[in-house]
Structure formats: C-alpha cells, structure tokens
Amino acid sequence: MLGGATMWAWVLEWCARSLGATRRPGGGAFYVLALLLSAAAVFLHVRYGLLAGALLPCIAFVVVGVLAAKATTDARAALWRAVCLGITDPRQRPLQKADPLLMAPSAITLFKLASTLDAVRRGDTARAAEEVTGVNRSLLRAEEERLLNAARALIALDLGDRMLAAQLAAPVLPTGSGEFDARLGRVVVAEAWRSQSRLSAVDDAFRGRGLGVDLGTPLNRLAALVRVRVAPEAGDDLPASDVRALGDEARALGEDAFAAELETRTRATMYR
Numbered sequence: 001m002l003g004g005a006t007m008w009a010w011v012l013e014w015c016a017r018s019l020g021a022t023r024r025p026g027g028g029a030f031y032v033l034a035l036l037l038s039a040a041a042v043f044l045h046v047r048y049g050l051l052a053g054a055l056l057p058c059i060a061f062v063v064v065g066v067l068a069a070k071a072t073t074d075a076r077a078a079l080w081r082a083v084c085l086g087i088t089d090p091r092q093r094p095l096q097k098a099d100p101l102l103m104a105p106s107a108i109t110l111f112k113l114a115s116t117l118d119a120v121r122r123g124d125t126a127r128a129a130e131e132v133t134g135v136n137r138s139l140l141r142a143e144e145e146r147l148l149n150a151a152r153a154l155i156a157l158d159l160g161d162r163m164l165a166a167q168l169a170a171p172v173l174p175t176g177s178g179e180f181d182a183r184l185g186r187v188v189v190a191e192a193w194r195s196q197s198r199l200s201a202v203d204d205a206f207r208g209r210g211l212g213v214d215l216g217t218p219l220n221r222l223a224a225l226v227r228v229r230v231a232p233e234a235g236d237d238l239p240a241s242d243v244r245a246l247g248d249e250a251r252a253l254g255e256d257a258f259a260a261e262l263e264t265r266t267r268a269t270m271y272r
Contacts, residue, residue: 015065
C-alpha cells in the first residue's frame with residue numbers, strides 16, 4: 001500500500017499532469033473530476049440543504065490542483081532561466097518559492113535540475129554532483145532530458161573525465177544552451193579529432209541534426225570544421241571570413257597546424 005506522503009505526491013502529480021504541466025498531459029481528467037464534485041455539491045445542497053460543507057472539498061481540490069500545476073510550470077521557467085540568463089542577472093539563480101507540500105514530483109525534479117545547471121555554470125562541481133542525483137529522468141520532457149545529460153557531461157568534464165564527457169554529450173547536442181553547446185561541442189570534437197572513423201561519426205551526427213550550415217554559433221562552426229576535416233573539398237568555396245572563423249575554432253581545440261593548413265589551402269584555391 002502507498003504511504004501517506006507517497007499518496008499525496010501521487011495526487012499532486014496527477015493534478016499537475018491533468019492540467020498539462022508535466023511531461024505527460026492528462027487529457028482534461030482534472031476538469032471532469034472538478035465537474036463531478038461540483039455536481040455532487042449541488043445535489044447535496046438541493047437534497048440535504050448542505051452548502052459550505054459540500055462546496056469545501058470541491059474548492060480545496062481545485063485550489064490544490066491549480067497550485068500544484070503552477071509550481072510545476074514555475075519550476076520549468078526557473079530551469080530555463082537558470083540555463084539561458086547570464087549568471088550576473090539576478091533572475092538567473094533558481095529560487096524555490098512554492099510551498100514544498102504543494103510541489104508535485106515533477107516540480108521537485110525540475111527545480112533540482114535547475115539547481116544542478118546553476119551549479120555547473122558557476123563552477124560548483126561538488127554541489128552539481130550532489131544535486132543531479134535527485135533528478136528523476138522519467139519526469140522530464142525530451143528537451144529537459146537533454147539538459148540533464150548535458151549537466152552530467154559537464155560534471156564529468158569538470159572532474160577531468162573528458163572521454164566520459166564526450167560520450168555523454170555527443171547524443172544530446174544541441175542542448176538548447178549556446179554556452180553548454182560550445183563547451184561540450186569542443187570536447188566531443190577534440191576527443192574524436194585524431195580518429196577518422198570517430199570524427200566521421202561525429203560529422204554524420206552533426207549533419208543529421210542540421211548543424212554546420214549557418215556559422216553564427218560555436219556549435220555550427222565546430223560542425224563546419226569537422227566537415228572540412230573529414231571532407232577537405234567542403235572548404236574550397238568558403239568565404240574568407242568563414243575560413244577565419246573555422247581557423248579560430250581549430251585553434252581553440254589546440255589544432256594550430258590544421259588552422260594554418262586550412263587558411264593556406266583556401267588562399268591557394270582563391271588564387272587559382
């Protein structure tokens with residue numbers, strides 16, 4: 001049998017899900033139950049003259065359901081603020097404002113993930129490693145699960161395990177955060193750079209996700225750099241500004257020789 005705390009958590013999660021705030025929307029069951037409770041309250045009032053006593057459970061149910069859903073949507077908003085806003089922005093740091101007794105498990109796990117990513121961005125690896133253990137993957141939406149994997153990859157990177165970081169990061173790029181994409185994209189490419197087969201696999205993955213076409217972000221520049229490394233002829237028609245951008249990315253990887261080769265080869269192509 002479910003304990004009291006477990007049952008209450010289930011009720012809150014059901015309410016939040018029914019109001020569309022969780023990973024799996026509930027299809028309006030909350031509204032149906034609220035309507036049935038309202039009908040029961042009207043019946044009790046008409047048949048037995050009860051009013052306040054009959055309405056109270058209905059009102060309490062609606063209030064609890066709305067608060068549970070709001071806590072979940074607020075936690076999700078806090079997550080994306082923690083990821084997207086600059087760390088000097090006072091709105092970036094996730095602050096738990098909802099009463100813990102009214103937070104569904106989805107709200108709790110979203111807030112844990114927000115706190116994890118905040119710690120990662122601030123370089124607090126110990127706090128990030130502790131917080132991430134409280135994140136329930138099964139309650140996350142697809143884009144939130146990518147952020148969880150990104151957090152685990154960044155923690156591994158901060159702990160010095162570049163191979164694990166690359167393995168965790170490769171399937172989730174792009175993560176939805178330009179900052180995370182730049183760090184993780186570089187470690188993925190750097191770990192595969194010396195292996196033609198691994199770099200070709202990275203190239204296939206990047207191209208399959210539509211990366212490398214627009215060079216406006218670090219991850220797209222990395223994808224274009226990988227393409228040129230795998231298929232040198234892909235760089236023949238690049239404008240000089242794009243070649244310089246790819247050269248800068250190669251130098252950021254510590255591949256100064258390839259950057260120079262790329263720029264030299266492109267100049268030779270231009271003067272043919």
